[in-house]
Amino acid sequence: MTPGILPGDAATPGIISDPGTIRAAVVAARAAGRSIGFVPTMGALHAGHASLAARAGNECDDVVVSIFVNPTQFGAGEDFDRYPRRLADDCRLLGEHGVRWVFAPEARMIYPPGDATRVVVDGPARRFEGRIRPGHFEGVATVVCRLFNAVPADVAYFGAKDWQQTVVVRRMVEDLGLPIWISVCPTIREPDGLAMSSRNAYLSAAERRQAVGLHESLELAEKLWTAGEPVDSIEGAMRAAIEAREIRVDYAAVVDPDSLAPLATSGGPAVALVAGRLGGTRLIDNRILAARG
Amino acid sequence: MTPGILPGDAATPGIISDPGTIRAAVVAARAAGRSIGFVPTMGALHAGHASLAARAGNECDDVVVSIFVNPTQFGAGEDFDRYPRRLADDCRLLGEHGVRWVFAPEARMIYPPGDATRVVVDGPARRFEGRIRPGHFEGVATVVCRLFNAVPADVAYFGAKDWQQTVVVRRMVEDLGLPIWISVCPTIREPDGLAMSSRNAYLSAAERRQAVGLHESLELAEKLWTAGEPVDSIEGAMRAAIEAREIRVDYAAVVDPDSLAPLATSGGPAVALVAGRLGGTRLIDNRILAARG
Numbered sequence: 001m002t003p004g005i006l007p008g009d010a011a012t013p014g015i016i017s018d019p020g021t022i023r024a025a026v027v028a029a030r031a032a033g034r035s036i037g038f039v040p041t042m043g044a045l046h047a048g049h050a051s052l053a054a055r056a057g058n059e060c061d062d063v064v065v066s067i068f069v070n071p072t073q074f075g076a077g078e079d080f081d082r083y084p085r086r087l088a089d090d091c092r093l094l095g096e097h098g099v100r101w102v103f104a105p106e107a108r109m110i111y112p113p114g115d116a117t118r119v120v121v122d123g124p125a126r127r128f129e130g131r132i133r134p135g136h137f138e139g140v141a142t143v144v145c146r147l148f149n150a151v152p153a154d155v156a157y158f159g160a161k162d163w164q165q166t167v168v169v170r171r172m173v174e175d176l177g178l179p180i181w182i183s184v185c186p187t188i189r190e191p192d193g194l195a196m197s198s199r200n201a202y203l204s205a206a207e208r209r210q211a212v213g214l215h216e217s218l219e220l221a222e223k224l225w226t227a228g229e230p231v232d233s234i235e236g237a238m239r240a241a242i243e244a245r246e247i248r249v250d251y252a253a254v255v256d257p258d259s260l261a262p263l264a265t266s267g268g269p270a271v272a273l274v275a276g277r278l279g280g281t282r283l284i285d286n287r288i289l290a291a292r293g
Numbered sequence: 294m295t296p297g298i299l300p301g302d303a304a305t306p307g308i309i310s311d312p313g314t315i316r317a318a319v320v321a322a323r324a325a326g327r328s329i330g331f332v333p334t335m336g337a338l339h340a341g342h343a344s345l346a347a348r349a350g351n352e353c354d355d356v357v358v359s360i361f362v363n364p365t366q367f368g369a370g371e372d373f374d375r376y377p378r379r380l381a382d383d384c385r386l387l388g389e390h391g392v393r394w395v396f397a398p399e400a401r402m403i404y405p406p407g408d409a410t411r412v413v414v415d416g417p418a419r420r421f422e423g424r425i426r427p428g429h430f431e432g433v434a435t436v437v438c439r440l441f442n443a444v445p446a447d448v449a450y451f452g453a454k455d456w457q458q459t460v461v462v463r464r465m466v467e468d469l470g471l472p473i474w475i476s477v478c479p480t481i482r483e484p485d486g487l488a489m490s491s492r493n494a495y496l497s498a499a500e501r502r503q504a505v506g507l508h509e510s511l512e513l514a515e516k517l518w519t520a521g522e523p524v525d526s527i528e529g530a531m532r533a534a535i536e537a538r539e540i541r542v543d544y545a546a547v548v549d550p551d552s553l554a555p556l557a558t559s560g561g562p563a564v565a566l567v568a569g570r571l572g573g574t575r576l577i578d579n580r581i582l583a584a585r586g
Contacts, residue, residue, distance in 0.1 A: 019470055023470075023472065031324070110470075111468075112467055112468060114416065114464070114467075114552075115468045116414050116415040116416035116417070116418070116464055116468060117412065117413070117414050117415075117434070117464060117465045117468035117469055118412075118413045118415070119410065119411075119412055119413075119469075120410070120411045120412075120413050121409050121410050122409040122410075122411070123407065123409035124409070125409070141410070145469055146468075146469055146470050149469055149470040149471055149472060150470055152472075171407070171409055171410060172410045174405055174407075175404075175405060175408045175409060175410035175439075176410055176412075176438055176439055176442055177312055177316075177403075177439050177442040177443055178442055179316065179442060179445075259407075
């Protein structure tokens with residue numbers, strides 16, 4: 001039995017907490033010619049995460065899922081303390097998807113004593129979520145860089161639902177020359193269109209019904225975009241659609257999908273980004289808008 | 294012939310400019326069971342660099358030396374433009390030391406278009422050189438992180454002469470979990486004790502004679518340290534010894550060798566750090582002081 005690994009069985013993957021141990025396991029598997037897919041998560045897994053694990057399993061020989069509620073990407077007064085944690089349930093779900101290893105480190109293993117290093121991304125990380133949640137993407141880039149060193153996989157899978165996160169991670173990977181491929185996978189939705197999110201669990205029954213407003217605004221954005229409407233009128237309509245559900249709008253924007261800057265031409269491609277608050281819960285969503293005429 | 298590699302011969306190593314090419318070469322060599330030593334430099338090589346390459350060659354199967362004058366670690370008004378560049382001479386020297394590959398990237402290969410990512414180290418990077426040269430260690434940490442991704446060696450060799458740099462690099466490697474061992478190697482000195490540095494070439498004949506003042510101050514520091522003198526009196530004596538050679542003192546300090554903070558106990562171990570200016574040239578040096586009584 002490899003030290004530090006709780007062995008898995010047919011139903012549950014092995015749980016590894018030590019970065020050196022998961023790294024050694026991944027390096028050995030790759031040396032044996034196996035391809036490795038990696039899904040970094042904060043746990044509280046739902047069908048969106050499951051779809052990433054399934055995709056990784058289809059494309060790679062072995063799949064690693066990390067579960068780590070990363071303190072540095074939460075701001076003061078945010079929901080770090082109440083963020084849902086349910087490792088046992090998560091492992092059971094991952095076992096059903098053939099995941100080989102769950103990497104669930106303690107914070108001190110990712111942030112060692114005396115830790116003084118941060119990965120800071122400028123540009124696309126300064127807009128939208130970066131403006132509303134100062135330090136958030138610094139925490140994301142820092143933890144993802146560390147996770148990629150612990151899990152030197154061939155491919156890492158991220159959900160498109162956190163679009164700006166995928167932009168920031170791809171920027172960091174290119175800039176630092178990290179040897180990993182980033183695969184951005186489709187958002188998984190509830191039957192009414194609400195994007196799957198661990199934070200949906202915070203919503204009351206009434207808020208849950210209102211929450212569809214974000215998705216409705218993106219449906220509208222796509223319709224208006226395809227009809228050739230100008231960006232500012234689309235953004236106004238998105239905002240109105242969100243507010244019609246009594247969601248407080250943080251932003252509703254149509255921007256360049258890579259830089260997240262205003263569109264250079266009205267033809268796109270573009271991404272429609274929305275964020276809003278329902279009670280104490282922040283929700284985000286987005287939709288890619290294909291280049292138009 | 295491997296694309297992107299100018300083949301070496303008995304006397305000169307192959308020169309590679311593309312990060313992907315050197316990475317593939319290193320990965321292939323390691324997969325074949327060879328150990329790789331890496332010496333990151335800014336070129337203008339001298340006996341200090343040669344000693345690092347020789348040490349790497351003694352300890353590893355293959356040696357990579359990078360030559361890259363990193364723009365981001367120079368501040369405005371510093372010597373980036375006049376920093377000596379002599380790739381052909383450098384390669385000849387490295388050939389004599391059995392170096393297998395020289396990695397000499399262009400700036401756009403290390404800093405791709407749209408680059409927005411920096412590695413920022415706090416703590417020990419904020420003191421001494423970090424205070425006098427704002428942004429310097431951010432540039433160092435950023436380029437070293439990128440170089441380590443391009444050259445995934447077993448061991449990287451750094452000269453002790455840039456002591457604070459070795460502290461910052463070791464801090465970053467531990468914090469980010471970079472899978473490389475940092476070997477800090479002894480400073481190589483001229484016969485009069487002046488630490489070898491590419492910047493010594495800037496000195497006039499008169500300045501060259503004065504420059505020994507830094508080394509003299511460290512000799513004195515060691516004597517006083519061993520004699521049990523208190524730190525503030527040692528620092529005063531160091532400063533006086535440097536000024537006696539008409540060098541303007543930037544700092545002269547005895548501090549903790551890992552944190553570079555004031556010593557917690559008078560017993561050490563410690564590092565004596567000095568920096569001064571001679572005309573337009575900045576010189577630095579240091580000495581490790583073993584724990585006393």
